[in-house]
Amino acid sequence: MNALYVYVLYSPTHDIFYKGQTSDLDERLKRHNQGLEKSTKKYLPWLLIWKTRKDSRSEAMVLEKKLKNLSRQRLINFLKKNRKELVDESSYLKLIH
Numbered sequence: 001m002n003a004l005y006v007y008v009l010y011s012p013t014h015d016i017f018y019k020g021q022t023s024d025l026d027e028r029l030k031r032h033n034q035g036l037e038k039s040t041k042k043y044l045p046w047l048l049i050w051k052t053r054k055d056s057r058s059e060a061m062v063l064e065k066k067l068k069n070l071s072r073q074r075l076i077n078f079l080k081k082n083r084k085e086l087v088d089e090s091s092y093l094k095l096i097h
Contacts, residue, residue, distance in 0.1 A: 004060040008050040008067065008079065010088075011043040017075060018046065019067040021060040025051060049088040050079055 005025045009018040009032060018040050022028040029048050035041035054060040070078060079092055086092055 004054045004057055005051050006054060006060050006063045006067065007048060007052075008075070009040070009046040010049045010092075011040075011046055012094075013045070014043045016043055017072070018043070019064060019075075021054075021064045047088050049092055050082070050086050052082070052085045 002023045004021055004023050006021045007019070007025060007028075009020070009029070010016075011018070018032070020028070025048070029046065031037050032040045032046045033044060035044060040046060052063070054063065067075065067078070076092075079086065083089075083092075
């Protein structure tokens with residue numbers, strides 16, 4: 001089984017987050033930024049700011065659900081606590097200042 005990724009995207013133009021999980025992160029990010037995903041197409045562009053790898057779909061789904069249930073401030077705190085997995089620290093730093 002391929003590894004799965006749980007990820008957090010950020011839309012700087014709309015100041016919102018999107019959380020998801022996938023087995024092909026590069027392809028998924030492309031789909032989001034090409035407007036091919038109904039839930040994210042009106043908030044383009046998206047920046048990948050955080051990702052982590054999970055060994056099973058069930059682990060990925062549990063973490064994705066946890067992230068989706070966090071308030072904005074709690075998500076920012078989670079990202080700060082899990083800083084080593086930040087992909088785009090500059091976007092994150094803009095959020096907390």
